[in-house]
Amino acid sequence: MKRRTFLKLSAVGGAGAALAGCGHQAEQLIRFIPDETLIPGVATWKSGVCAQCSAGCGMQVRVMQGDAEVFRDGQFGVVKMGLAKKLAGNPDHPVSRGKLCVRGEAGLQVTFNPDRIKHPLKRTGLRGAGQFTQISWDEAVQELLAHLQPLAAPQAAVSLAFLTRPLGGQRGVLVERFLSGFDGARLVPFELFDDAVLRTANRRSFGYEQLPTFDLAHCSYVISFGADFLGTWNSPVAQSVGYGTLRQNRSGIRGKFVQVEPRMSQTGANADEWVAAHPGTEGLLALGIAHVLLKEHFGHAEATGSAGMQIDGWREGLPEYSPEAIAWKTGVAPETTTRLAHEIAAQSPALAVVGGAPLAHTNGMFTALAVNALNALLDSVGKPGGLQFTPRPPLSTSGSAQDISEEGKVDSIRTLAQQILSGQRPIELLLLYEANPVFATPPGWQVREALEKVPFIASFGTFIDETSRLADLILPDHSSLESWIDAAPESGAAEAVISVAPPAMRPLHDTRALPDLLLDLARRLGGRTRQALPWKSYEEMLQAALAPLAHHPGSVSAKDSDEFWKKVQEQGGWWSTDASLVPKAKAPADSSRPMKNQEPQFAGPAAEYPFYFLPYASQPFFDGRHANLPWMQEMPEVLSTGMWGTWVEINARTAATLQIEQGDLLEVASPNGKVRAPALLSPGIAPDVIAMPAGQGHEDYGRYASGRGANPIKILAPQVEPTTGSLAWAGTRVNITKVGKGELVLLTGGPTEWGAEKVTR
Amino acid sequence: MATTSIAPEYAIDIKPDQIRQDLLRPIFQTSRRFYVLVFFLVAIGLPGIFLYANQMSEGMGVAGITRPIFWGIYIANFVFWIGISHAGTLISAILRLVNATWRRPVTRCAEAITVFALAIGAQYPIIHLGRSWLFFWLMPYPSERGIWPNFRSPLCWDFFAISTYLTGSTAFLLLPIIPDWAVVRDRASGFRKRIYTILALGWRGTPREWHRLEVAMRIMAVAILPVAISVHTIVSWDFAMAPVPMWHSTVFGPYFVAGAIFSGIAALIVAMGILRKALHLEEYLKPSHFSNLGKLLLVMSLLWVYFIFAERLTVWYGNQPAEMAAFWSIQRGRFAGLFWTMVSCNFLIPFPILAIKKLRTITGTMIASSTVVVGMWLERFLIVVPPLEHKYLPYEWGTYHPSVTEIGIAIGTLCGMILLYVLFAKLVPIISIWELKGGQHKKPFAEQALSAASRSGVHLDSTLPSTNS
Amino acid sequence: MAHRWAMVIDLDRCTGCETCMAACHAENNIATVDAKQAARGRAMHWIHVERYWEGEFPNVRARFQPVLCQQCDAAPCEPVCPTYAAYHNEDGLNAQVYNRCIGTRYCANACPYTARYFNWWNPVWDKPLQLQLNPDVSVREAGIMEKCTFCNQRIVATEIQAKAENREVQDGEVKPACVQSCPTTAMVFGDLDDPNSQVSRLARSMRATTLLSELGTNPKVIYLERESSHGND
């Protein structure tokens, strides 16, 4: 209610000020002369690229004229400017195909968010106290330069690290090149739900270190191991588009879809069959199915190439993985396994998908390899109706963030934290961009402590969050709608794609686009950095990068480079089915050492902590980055219908035995911490599993997210998947105790015992 | 008309002057108790107005109603008050028509209840509007937009029914007061005299006037009955016309009317009981009156039980999933407590009291009636809320908790009702003097008229029409 | 010329991704209420995906059903409105005229689908969030009933456009925000009067059904039942 206390009178209704705009305060403000001419009330759709996640969907942005309250040369007033009103998918774009996901639609509220950082800030209070003061861009840039220059010197003893969300496309390249000017500079991409395990596994099995693309549209049978591919995983929009065709309007064919996971996800809810295998045993089940297939001579063990060879005993037909043998571990009845195998054999093309929780166990690599092997056995790789690997457009600059990793300049946040704390590598300066590891890493990794030891932190982020709160200097970036934006989708399309779009609207606040800022810094630094980044503006860089594409057959045909560039902008990117672009598989790495089955390791003794703990990527918030958008806060998570908070999902029967009722406040305790959240009874979760949506429980992330709900990541054990060192976020056990009554905000007021719920037709 | 003889237990053998003194006392002398009472009523009632103002300024959100329970206490109160309003006009009209002579001391306080309860009840549809200030769009009037109200809407019917009933019962109340005001006029002096001179509309008490009054009253009595019935039927149709589980029922019309008369009589008995004590009318409102009304109440109580049984049985037997949800929530869910309270208030408690002659004393009927009044409010509440909580799609169900605003406004209107009644009893002889005297002696009507007239100091020419004897 | 706008929702394609809900918020200036109000059931989602559990663990499945105003031909909400704020327009839409609404909320009671939403308060946007508001759609103040309009503003705009180019509105030319955004193309919008339109064809499907059909409201939102590849369900 507080928000509306300043005035009340509803009497005689509304002030559509933005719309009619009569007699409203805005009318009495200074009116600046607009620097663009738009026809009032007429909408234009401009191309854009969705920056809500790394899928790189192509968008269209509906732009209309409106009155924006802005600061212009120190004065506050109103200016008529083009404003983004609505986002929609770009129909021509091979990834999004005219669609977006729920989080993508909400991208508008990032640009118009009241909590955006509106101008450069300098820390005044103690670090982490969140006291900042406004400074000018010149001051800000000067200050940053002062810290950069010493590091730019050759063989500088100390160095800098660039902590960022995984950057695709040219932004990634730009950052990488920027860092190349500093000796020992580290790029530290961080994302909670990263897919490092799957990438590495794909490299070992198929020779592509990237996420797969699924041709669901032509597939007849999909078995998915824990991958929430319709909701939050990989390229959800592209996969949803395919799923639509998987189900309907192929004459006579309706693809079957089986989901294997202990907690029913939004994706699982759509499955024809939902198999609740024990957490971490998905790989076993995959091999169990493979066992049956091999036994019944469906496909040949030899024909699977390196993918099969990754698995120990593959040639022998996986003797240890008979349905009976694995049944007691997976909790899946042998006949079920056998039946699934037979269904798969009967319906081709069939496809196995793995992602999410199964790979977030200590044995994630084994699971990934197992499912890859199954895919190879189903002969689904590179085939229609199977999985493919998106080709990379041949850009003049190197392609994307993944490629840098080979140059060994990349650290995980975990190693960085360790090195800082142990003093191995002195980090003088940390550059921070839209990554929030303080929120999204287990306390055991001591990220906060590490960052606090860094002498100087400069953040380019758009919002104050738990991590950027630690910054000494904040140079806010434009929003994705206000700046040149590009993406090179890693997956989601069978063809090579690069999405590029010019700014859809002018900046609302006194911010600067990160790429242009870095180019400016490079210019001022001179030397190697300057050579690495010769371009005057990011637009120039993009144009240069895409220049070679003009000579390829693709979505854009133009007579000269300028026209090409113009058309690319209009179209929102460039894509091509040109076969020559399809990359050759790299030599599969260490295929020599086949992998034996590994038991998943769980932190916490089973006796003391009887439940598997499963934090999951939330439908509205993903990993928590969208928790500051009011639309997302009020968007009910579809299965629980929960809004504005966190809850603990528990099997209704288990709850009954523990006398836990809907809405009871539960304390979820792991060996590494405790969180509290109300209980949500659900039939769609295994009796020995406790699940919590990630994304809430922010301490400091704007007015909508701060102090709301609980953060399940905070009780995770610092478990890692050994081969990649990425967080095994599903590898923790917990115990629950009832501590009172909680506040549960649900959209449905209906009964929670599912028996009573039936659509009355 | 043939004056009927009066059974002894109703006979009031008091000197005319005494009657006048008794009945006019409240008008001519004001006790301190009166001012205290008025003060408290205003003090308790005023917050209601502020809460309503606040509701208009902030939005309906201050009320407890929410999606999908879009109607709450407001509408419950509306139905309740309209129900109460059936006390007077209906009863007194019936009694007049059947010439139940014992009615005489009862009718006026009954009719007063009608008018005021209606006035109060009619506020609620406006209070519960999201944009009260546009309520007049319910009225048909020629506007430049050329838009008329939607005559298919039960709310529109409500508007006509209630306004008609209000006008009718007001006339029904005022007509027989005129002679009494004349009496007051003749006794009063100064300021008060001037007021009552206007109110008395120059009543002189000529036989023609008496005759006209008599005729008018009979016409009104006949005319008001169908109106009264229709009003509550239409109120019931507000619910029955909407396809909401347990609302969409044919029994609602008669069910509501019965309930209305039921609560009406109860309210009347309570009012009489209080007046009797407050204004020392022991001589006029005798146990027999209470006993008679008690019998009436008993009948209605039985009728009410019959209706609620019939209504709920059919729902239960029909066993439609959508309806059963609401049904069980009332029988054994959230609302079970309220439901069984209601049943005991409307039947279990009053029935024995009213059925056993020994218990049907003034106190007895008072107790019975007050429980009935409470019970009937609960009934209205249970009709409005539980079905809305359980509409067809289980996903959409919700729960309703009344807010301070709703309760405050409810209290406010209750005080308003009492206040109006108190003021009325202050300004008007709450028992019809002339009727009382009419019933007192076995005299041909015209002579009563003459005597009344002469007594009231009006000099008539001696040639009297020898009216029926 | 008059149309009979209708929507077909294929429950076999719907994945409960809720993109339609976000799209609707963006298009129709639907305000978010805060957590406190949402907890009281006052959240506004003109379209929302209803989830119904079926069966028990481990043989449990959830069914998703996007519910929006069903735009009934025989709409219970219309006759009960005393001011004609809710009425049936010539294109067969259940129109809601905000300026005519006095907030009796009778329509919302009468609606069996509870598809109507009431403005309990004046909507509030923290600046500059209001810059996103769609100028083609009114901002509804407190005391007014609102609901899905089938994106009437888009229908009007398209019709005006078609008239300007003096031609008929093409099938699939009008796309409400939810339809436009639906990743699985579970939703299709069009004219039932045109027998060849995609909605007409889909409406003739074996799987076609309507919500609460026994109430005889003749909804113009037609659901295609979810199929099942093997027995259960």
Place this chain on the structure above:
Amino acid sequence: MNNAQNEKTPGSSEGKEKTSADRFHRDWLVVSIAVVGLAVAATMWVSAARGMLEGQDSSPAAGAPAVSTPEQVPAVFTTARRSFFSAVQEYFGVQGTPVQPVQFNHSIHIKNGLQCAGCHSGVTQGPDAGIPSVSFCMACHQAIATDKPEIKKLTVYAVKGREPPWQPVFWFYPEVHVRFRHAPHIRNGIACEQCHGDLSKETVAVRSKELTMNFCLTCHKANAVSVDCVTCHY
């Protein structure tokens, strides 16, 4: 079409007729006010108590002093009226007389052969006619009539890089929820003066016609255009 025009000319008489119709309509508003009066008074107290009544009275045209700091602008956007006063104003549809920052002379421009759509360029393409930016005016006026006081005013704005705070003359209160689109009307040959009066006879534009719903309906009916509510109200 034609008969519509016949009906609609000359503007003034039309205006009279309508306003009288309004009176009739408004009488009923008065009736209602009597009823809500008490509550309304209470509202004032309530709101006063909440300090709601501070610093407003903002009738559209009450050329209030320019506020120029964000503090003076509400931090949120809402449909709530700013004050009880403005609420009542809107209730009765009172639209004050706009006070323009620059006394723009329509008639001169029209006499010099300028077309309406020349400056109000949005009128043919979109819903809003739009008021041209000051820079548009200066295109001519840095040469033409630079000595005139009003033009001097204009120049000052232009130099400062400010738009004159033009006040709308023809406008609807938001609560009428009208989505009016100019372009279709123009396309169908509705002349500007049909709704805006003959500007060639006016210097500073005045609301020479009451754009009541009846005004719209009469023309819509006469031209057999849809009078469906949601054609305009949505």
